[in-house]
Amino acid sequence: MTTTSKSAENTTIAVRTSSADYDVEIGAGLLALVGERVDALLAGGIAAGKQRAFVVTSPEIDRLWGEQLAAGFPAPLTKLMVPAGEEHKRLATVERLAEELAGHGADRDSILIAFGGGVIGDMTGFVAAMYMRGIRYVGVPTTLLAQVDSSLGGKTGVNLAAGKNLVGAFHHPLAVYADTTTLETLPAAELRAGLQESVKAGIIRDRALFDFLESESAAVLGGDRAALTQVVAASVRVKADVVNADERELGVRMILNLGHTLGHAIEAATGYKQLLHGEAVAWGMIAAVGIAAKRGTVSAAEAERMERVIRAYGPMHGFIADAGELVALTAKDKKNRSGARSFVLPVGIGDAVVVKDVSEAELMEAAVGMVAEARVIA
Numbered sequence: 001m002t003t004t005s006k007s008a009e010n011t012t013i014a015v016r017t018s019s020a021d022y023d024v025e026i027g028a029g030l031l032a033l034v035g036e037r038v039d040a041l042l043a044g045g046i047a048a049g050k051q052r053a054f055v056v057t058s059p060e061i062d063r064l065w066g067e068q069l070a071a072g073f074p075a076p077l078t079k080l081m082v083p084a085g086e087e088h089k090r091l092a093t094v095e096r097l098a099e100e101l102a103g104h105g106a107d108r109d110s111i112l113i114a115f116g117g118g119v120i121g122d123m124t125g126f127v128a129a130m131y132m133r134g135i136r137y138v139g140v141p142t143t144l145l146a147q148v149d150s151s152l153g154g155k156t157g158v159n160l161a162a163g164k165n166l167v168g169a170f171h172h173p174l175a176v177y178a179d180t181t182t183l184e185t186l187p188a189a190e191l192r193a194g195l196q197e198s199v200k201a202g203i204i205r206d207r208a209l210f211d212f213l214e215s216e217s218a219a220v221l222g223g224d225r226a227a228l229t230q231v232v233a234a235s236v237r238v239k240a241d242v243v244n245a246d247e248r249e250l251g252v253r254m255i256l257n258l259g260h261t262l263g264h265a266i267e268a269a270t271g272y273k274q275l276l277h278g279e280a281v282a283w284g285m286i287a288a289v290g291i292a293a294k295r296g297t298v299s300a301a302e303a304e305r306m307e308r309v310i311r312a313y314g315p316m317h318g319f320i321a322d323a324g325e326l327v328a329l330t331a332k333d334k335k336n337r338s339g340a341r342s343f344v345l346p347v348g349i350g351d352a353v354v355v356k357d358v359s360e361a362e363l364m365e366a367a368v369g370m371v372a373e374a375r376v377i378a
């Protein structure tokens with residue numbers, strides 16, 4: 001069950017899974033309050049000098065927002081730096097961070113603050129899961145994607161040369177604080193790509209969010225604080241709801257994968273270099289909407305609205321790939337179980353299902369159309 005409470009500006013969403021309970025707080029200007037919130041969760045342990053807080057971040061985020069975060073803590077924070085970029089989300093960085101923690105005397109009662117985008121969040125959560133067999137951490141996500149998606153759900157990990165996120169652990173944060181003002185410095189393309197996860201959340205589970213994204217796209221894309229805060233809160237609620245119902249992704253959690261089967265295939269086929277994750281997912285969602293419309297499981301009018309909103313949060317980015325290769329890659333999706341290809345199809349705005357019977361021919365038809373359009377743009 002997901003409960004929501006709202007103060008004047010901030011929204012708090014409770015994540016209640018079988019293995020962890022924690023709150024995600026969303027608001028503008030929250031950064032300065034994180035220190036006192038965390039210290040309160042630790043019963044004053046930081047202020048009393050009994051517990052130490054370590055921030056894992058990258059130089060850029062530290063330069064932009066580090067002072068605001070640090071100023072709110074009752075004791076000095078120790079900073080551990082990781083350069084920005086997916087290429088640093090590796091075991092080598094995890095080892096280096098763990099060595100630095102040990103060097104600074106971090107113990108079982110120390111707490112990590114994951115301060116950055118999904119890369120920092122996944123890696124910090126993983127370090128927290130491993131260091132001394134597990135210490136606590138909080139998330140302070142600074143990208144749209146991290147605020148609405150990667151910071152909650154408990155999945156942490158790093159990449160291998162063989163593939164993304166192949167090593168990891170389930171380890172939930174103690175709390176998540178999403179300050180939407182940090183999005184003001186986020187590159188526009190990152191904001192738009194992250195918002196595709198919100199479009200996804202609307203399509204699979206929240207018609208009101210979808211309607212809001214549709215009617216208020218100018219405010220949302222223009223970075224209007226109130227509009228963004230509303231979108232982040234609604235998107236978090238969708239993810240929290242789904243995760244609460246199915247923490248280990250055995251059933252309903254799979255609907256979060258709308259657009260991701262072909263999206264991941266595009267990312268893999270283009271070597272993760274041509275598109276941001278959300279840009280690839282946008283193509284994947286349009287393909288899924290198309291397949292559902294062809295099957296007649298979604299009305300033509302609703303399919304058209306979905307596609308229009310996805311494109312509004314674009315623009316769609318070109319890429320060069322072979323349709324046959326994309327279809328072949330979907331067969332290798334990590335989410336497939338016992339050989340059957342799992343595929344998420346919308347059944348209407350605010351509702352989606354996982355099906356196992358999408359045929360190669362249906363995928364091929366969708367992929368051919370997509371690849372042709374993407375090539376023209378590229």
Ligand SMILES: NC(=O)c1ccc[n+]([C@@H]2O[C@H](COP(=O)([O-])OP(=O)(O)OC[C@H]3O[C@@H](n4cnc5c(N)ncnc54)[C@H](O)[C@@H]3O)[C@@H](O)[C@H]2O)c1
Nearest residue numbers: 084117118119120142143145146149150155182183185186
């Ligand atoms: N754990 C999960 O459930 C989950 C879910 C989805 C994605 N992920 C992971 O998330 C990662 C992608 O996360 P991301 O999209 O946040 O990318 P990212 O962490 O690489 O951040 C994108 C870029 O924005 C910069 N940045 C971050 N915040 C900023 C700010 N406020 N102002 C200016 N620049 C800022 C970063 O330094 C980086 O260059 C991937 O590794 C993916 O595997 C995890």
Ligand SMILES: [Zn+2]
Nearest residue numbers: 197260277281
């Ligand atoms: Zn995604």
